Amino acid sequence: MAMSICVTCGTQFAEREGPPEECPICVDPRQYVGLSGQPGTYQEQHRVYGREGQACRRCRRSTVVRARYAGRSTFFCPRCQS
Numbered sequence: 001m002a003m004s005i006c007v008t009c010g011t012q013f014a015e016r017e018g019p020p021e022e023c024p025i026c027v028d029p030r031q032y033v034g035l036s037g038q039p040g041t042y043q044e045q046h047r048v049y050g051r052e053g054q055a056c057r058r059c060r061r062s063t064v065v066r067a068r069y070a071g072r073s074t075f076f077c078p079r080c081q082s
Contacts (some may be wrong), residue, residue: 008036048075058081 004019005012011025025044028035052066062079 048077051075 003012003015003032006023006026009023009024011023012072013020048064051057051064054064055063056062056077057081058080059077062073062077066075068074
């Protein structure tokens, strides 16, 4: 018996007679994006990321701001996250 590793996501499986037919991690629809580009749903949970200029989902009174720090972007609501 040998351990199997998914070539797409790198998940390591316990020792068994053969590799699984499909990787449960790769076929889980909640994953963001797989190697082959299959869609996921995790990004729907983002409250501010990538929503620059749009209304805050929490307070609905302010717009999401994008700021850059050390070459990276961060998004926040100036009313909720001051």
